[in-house]
Amino acid sequence: MIGELILPDLLIEHIGTDQKDFTVKASRAQPVKSSLGLIIFGFTWLAFTSIFVVAFLGPIFAGKEVHFTANDVPTVAGPGNLKPIILPAIFIGVFVLIGILVLGFGLYSMFKQGGYFVGTPLRLIHFRNGVIRSIDWEQFSGDIEMKGRPQKGDLTLGMRTGRMVSRKNGPDRYVPDVLYISGIDEVGKIERICRQRIKENDPTPTNAV
Numbered sequence: 412m413i414g415e416l417i418l419p420d421l422l423i424e425h426i427g428t429d430q431k432d433f434t435v436k437a438s439r440a441q442p443v444k445s446s447l448g449l450i451i452f453g454f455t456w457l458a459f460t461s462i463f464v465v466a467f468l469g470p471i472f473a474g475k476e477v478h479f480t481a482n483d484v485p486t487v488a489g490p491g492n493l494k495p496i497i498l499p500a501i502f503i504g505v506f507v508l509i510g511i512l513v514l515g516f517g518l519y520s521m522f523k524q525g526g527y528f529v530g531t532p533l534r535l536i537h538f539r540n541g542v543i544r545s546i547d548w549e550q551f552s553g554d555i556e557m558k559g560r561p562q563k564g565d566l567t568l569g570m571r572t573g574r575m576v577s578r579k580n581g582p583d584r585y586v587p588d589v590l591y592i593s594g595i596d597e598v599g600k601i602e603r604i605c606r607q608r609i610k611e612n613d614p615t616p617t618n619a620v
Contacts (some may be wrong), residue, residue, distance in 0.1 A: 412442055416435070418434060418527060419527070421541065422538040424528060425543050429533070430531055431529055433529070433597075433601050434527065434528070434530075435527070435528050435596065436526070437525025437527075437591075437595055439525050439591075439593040440539075441522070442591060443521065445591075446517050448477075449514070450518060452513055453513035453517055454514060457507065463506075474588055524538070524591055525594065526538050530608065535551075535605070548608045548609050548612035549613065550569070550570055550572070552570060552587060553569070557598060557602045560598075561600075563595070564597070564598035564599075565595075566592040566593075567589050567593065568589060569587050569588075569589055570590065571587070572587070572588045573586050573588050
């Protein structure tokens with residue numbers, strides 16, 4: 412068995428007498444690339460909105476007036492006349508909040524622990540923060556992506572479930588759900604075990620020859 416770890420008592424109780432193919436502890440909840448995408452987008456969004464913050468609110472904070480056009484009417488706002496700037500400030504604040512939330516979620520996902528994964532002949536068990544998720548191997552499609560080196564890397568397991576995503580300039584596209592097992596040792600061996608178990612538990616009937 413790969414990865415002999417000391418497992419939480421609740422997880423041991425849930426596994427019961429099932430044979431363990433592997434036990435691993437994921438260092439992250441998802442691949443670094445996914446988190447970096449959110450972090451970069453959040454920084455870019457905040458950098459863009461900061462232009463409007465400086466242009467509209469900077470002079471107010473400095474005790475000066477700001478001149479802008481509202482409904483094609485020249486408008487002046489200042490420390491003694493904040494009413495004209497309230498609506499633009501709320502609008503800008505919403506965009507700033509979006510950037511902060513995206514950036515915060517990206518940073519959170521970067522350091523979020525992935526929990527324990529236990530593979531058995533019939534199911535894959537995930538345990539994190541006291542919550543156990545048990546997924547039969549037949550629920551996976553067999554689409555497996557491995558990144559990194561065989562000794563250390565990430566696994567992405569495609570599932571048979573998913574959702575339809577609408578596209579602006581094209582037909583709707585089906586996007587399958589995925590399960591991440593990120594930052595684990597012996598990822599090459601575990602990938603082979605997962606692929607074998609998925610194949611053994613494939614519910615698709617084979618055609619008789």
